[in-house]
Amino acid sequence: MNGQAENIKTELLTQQIVGKIYTEVQKLTTSEQSIKKIYQQRWIWELIQNAVDCKINQKPINIKINFNEESKILTFAHDGVGFSLKNIWSLVTQTSSKQTDDVKTGEFGTGFITTTVLSPQITIKSYIVDKGNTFEITIDRSGSTYEEINSAVSNNIRTLEQISNYTGESCDRKETKFVYNLSSSNDLEKSITAVKEGLKNLKTHIAYLLTINNSIGTITINDIEYTVQENKPVRNLPTAQICFIKNTHDANKLYVFKYNSEHTSLLAPVQFNSSTNTFSFGAILPESVRLFCVSPLLNTNEFYFPMILNSDQFKTKMDRDGIYMTDANNVSLLNEASIAYKKILNTYKNFQTANIYNLCDINDSDPFTTYEWKNSIQKEINCQPMVLTNKNTLISIYDEKEKNRFTFQHRKKNKIFKMCMM
Numbered sequence: 403m404n405g406q407a408e409n410i411k412t413e414l415l416t417q418q419i420v421g422k423i424y425t426e427v428q429k430l431t432t433s434e435q436s437i438k439k440i441y442q443q444r445w446i447w448e449l450i451q452n453a454v455d456c457k458i459n460q461k462p463i464n465i466k467i468n469f470n471e472e473s474k475i476l477t478f479a480h481d482g483v484g485f486s487l488k489n490i491w492s493l494v495t496q497t498s499s500k501q502t503d504d505v506k507t508g509e510f511g512t513g514f515i516t517t518t519v520l521s522p523q524i525t526i527k528s529y530i531v532d533k534g535n536t537f538e539i540t541i542d543r544s545g546s547t548y549e550e551i552n553s554a555v556s557n558n559i560r561t562l563e564q565i566s567n568y569t570g571e572s573c574d575r576k577e578t579k580f581v582y583n584l585s586s587s588n589d590l591e592k593s594i595t596a597v598k599e600g601l602k603n604l605k606t607h608i609a610y611l612l613t614i615n616n617s618i619g620t621i622t623i624n625d626i627e628y629t630v631q632e633n634k635p636v637r638n639l640p641t642a643q644i645c646f647i648k649n650t651h652d653a654n655k656l657y658v659f660k661y662n663s664e665h666t667s668l669l670a671p672v673q674f675n676s677s678t679n680t681f682s683f684g685a686i687l688p689e690s691v692r693l694f695c696v697s698p699l700l701n702t703n704e705f706y707f708p709m710i711l712n713s714d715q716f717k718t719k720m721d722r723d724g725i726y727m728t729d730a731n732n733v734s735l736l737n738e739a740s741i742a743y744k745k746i747l748n749t750y751k752n753f754q755t756a757n758i759y760n761l762c763d764i765n766d767s768d769p770f771t772t773y774e775w776k777n778s779i780q781k782e783i784n785c786q787p788m789v790l791t792n793k794n795t796l797i798s799i800y801d802e803k804e805k806n807r808f809t810f811q812h813r814k815k816n817k818i819f820k821m822c823m824m
Contacts, residue, residue, distance in 0.1 A: 419495045420552045445517040446600035447697050449478045454617045456482030462619030469597050469624060474584040476520060476597055481577050484529040487566055494541060494558045518543045519596050521582040528578040530565065537565045544586060606689055607698050609656040610669055613645040614712050615696055626651040638749050644674060644681060661746055666739045669710035670761060683760040699724055704765045706776055711739050740775040744782045751786050
């Protein structure tokens with residue numbers, strides 16, 4: 403009877419697992435094109451966040467990404483801790499263990515399934531922390547029917563049982579790899595596009611990511627290694643710094659201005675002059691997200707805030723593509739950030755070479771027009787001297803009575819630019 407009960411329990415659990423995976427796979431394959439576009443960018447951040455969760459104590463993690471378009475193989479590797487038995491079971495069965503684990507060992511949430519947008523077959527090479535043995539398992543999500551998914555999941559469960567029952571010697575492997583064979587995709591061209599979109603998105607935000615997230619030591623993309631070389635204090639703002647991000651491809655560096663408040667930080671690209679030890683603010687790329695919660699919140703590139711805003715305390719939406727605007731905690735963070743923003747503008751308003759107009763690029767189509775923090779930011783922008791006149795002086799858009807001093811032609815609608823009065 404006990405054996406029969408165990409078989410029934412196993413069958414029911416397998417059916418539950420298969421049902422969940424089948425539903426998630428169907429979502430991925432039948433989503434609207436706009437949703438699929440987000441998945442094409444999101445997969446890289448799922449893997450990076452999962453790698454960061456595997457950090458060993460206080461040691462920064464190192465990430466390596468390699469895409470060989472000729473062989474159609476993408477490899478994502480990190481040198482963090484491997485998997486516990488519970489975690490590898492959670493990953494394969496697509497059930498998150500993050501809510502219950504006290505120690506982060508190879509944690510993977512249900513968002514990992516979005517990486518199958520690259521390839522339905524993912525080979526994982528790692529080691530089991532509990533036992534010390536290496537393992538290799540290929541997760542197969544290529545099935546289009548319930549029966550095909552059921553067969554693949556059953557095969558994976560049998561492999562997991564073998565991994566769990568291993569009694570041999572331990573190993574010295576200290577690396578985890580995820581290998582995506584794009585040739586197994588039903589649409590190779592879309593898979594290649596997804597890889598390129600994800601890597602492009604990473605490169606767009608890599609300087610901000612490394613500046614914000616000190617859990618990451620290096621990120622290597624196709625043998626080009628990116629890392630923070632130096633953090634240089636800023637003389638006029640005690641909690642601000644310039645971060646120098648170098649790469650092994652060329653001598654050019656990326657420079658990021660970062661200003662820390664109690665719970666938030668504001669970032670912007672800068673050009674740095676080492677001979678004079680001065681910097682000027684650069685323009686934030688239109689494709690850059692405006693909100694980070696340690697990692698970028700995709701689809702926030704049109705958010706109203708004029709600088710890159712990061713807080714690890716944001717209450718984010720489930721798909722990490724925004725924040726809840728009515729949440730009291732989020733509103734408090736936005737208020738704090740707006741105060742910091744105004745302090746930055748006031749600090750550099752008399753420095754013509756600082757180019758603070760690059761910190762005033764905002765999206766006026768944002769629907770949240772009644773928030774106090776937004777209105778205060780708009781007022782600050784209107785009243786700061788940042789328009790260069792033909793007398794080589796800076797004046798504000800609004801006068802003391804908060805009326806527009808003049809009209810001029812913007813080079814781009816709804817954006818502030820340096821220009822001369824006629």
